Amino acid sequence: MAVPRLTLKLVQKITNSIYNLEVVKIKEYPSYIDKNVWIKSQNDEEFLLKFKLEAFDVEVEDMVTSMMQHLREGGFRVPYPIRTQSGETYQTLEMNCEDGTTSTFPFVMLKYIPGNTIFQSHCTAEELLTVSRNVGVYGGMLQKRLLTCPGKRAQCKECSVWYTENFSDLRETLFFVEDMQLRSIIEKFIDQFEVQVTPKLAKLRKAHVHGDYSDTNILLIDRTTVTTSRLSEEQLLSDLGVIDFGESHHGYIVFDMAVCIAYMMTQAVSSNACPVGVAKEVLMGYLQAFPLTDDELDVLFMGIVARLATSYAKGREIIATNSECDPNFVSCQSSKCPKLLKLMNNKGSVDFVKTLLSS
Template structure:
């Protein structure tokens, strides 16, 4: 997107598609799809996503239903801005230096001010408090999603390995682990998951879930307040936003929570915070707003184990097969996974769950 010709084409496309004059354009994160922060002449800021990945119309419509459901309840979400013709998605055409033409779907959303939990640089004390608020916000989100009535229940076919119930799939990537002892340990964790969780799947509640409720997608609008006190429901809606509904789907509720716990534990390890305490705070915040039943509580520990293991295995696999891998980017969420797995398995499920309840 740094090519001046492409940038000129993009600015022209935005003016034609959305009726906006772009004054400034800044690239944001995104591994496949391209995300850009736009500052426009109307004084407002927007995020433009250029969809490089395969476009699924039904999936996008389902996501829009979820976004609208959140927006009407006061959640800060990236609900798409309509094009000048009233469509939630537009198209942008580009040409390269060989004059080959490319056309990608795009959508424009309001910019949610603030920083993600991952980027905010919280210290250990702040992280201990923000974790309770992150959990509570997740519980509020899930309460809202329980009232979403949609007939569309689509899942991304390219995301199957990340659905926690499919965790055993990652066994095929164990060969990317060079250390034999570590490879054996990870395989044993997969075996334990199959024994402890797979038979319980029919008993677990399903509903619409965000799909990637993690520290990279949770925006803190007011850092000082969100990291210094436990927030009320009204404050949670005002001080926290949520991004990236690309993996929004109908699935197991408890695994949305365990995904959040795993990534927040990783951030805790980086920040010098207590990862077990952080996990417990997320859990306590979540269940205050959305109580778990006994079957869901039974699989929380192994859901966290599954995401930490999957994150590590998928990262080292990508490092091995990528042509020009960015190791810092690829491993930013998983380099602490093995350390955390050692902590969890050394303590054991019973002791960890007791610490999560009593701390």
């Protein structure tokens, strides 16, 4: 994969000539896919310059811009694209690469939203339970707002195994799962998914979804309030934010919630909290703002284990095949997944969902 070679001088040239901004400071942010550079302007404004390293789909980019704008108009704290001097939301540029070649890269500049993510906030077990309820409500509010988002329903990366409906495709990656007991558990979950979920896909609602509503993309703008109190919807709009719409698409609503629960459960492992208790708080909060159908609740368990399995297996693949990746960054969430997959295997779908929905 070609990666642009960035320097302060080059970033200053790009921002000045294309955005009419004087940049005084830059810092590279880690990312699975894109090349992200935080920048600070001469006027102390903060932005994120995002270079796209994968295939760039104009229709998808326009849809994501529409989603962010629609959420902003609804009071949500989200990034938004800064238009170029010619009025465009994205631009392309031929650049030198780290491997000595040249390539053309699309890029966007986004308004930076300050705040620490849940992952960066190192919550205690008690704090995480409160955060989880607030995150659930906020996620339901977010999805409710996205139901009314105008614009095209662009599909992107339909074959991506990161899309839960494609969970069966993970079989091709299981070679990288060295723990044979864990591999067997994942294979069993894939078999169950094909029988219990795939035939039901036509009954599940689709809408514009964030695609990666998780602990690394949810901002605690006011850490004190979010970790200590169950907040009103008005307070949540002020004290929480969400970033990174790079996986946004028109997809299954319940699977987006499953992604959130899966990653909040990895935070539970880090915080020595009860993963099932954290999952329950997220779901109860979400249902408070945005009810799920019975069919959606029936597939929630499988959606959660699908993301946990995908996160771990794909993480192992990336580490094994990409010598330039940072293993600590890649495994920051996925290293918790084996413990959770074994927990979910022992608990089972019926008992898990019953626990989450119990009063």
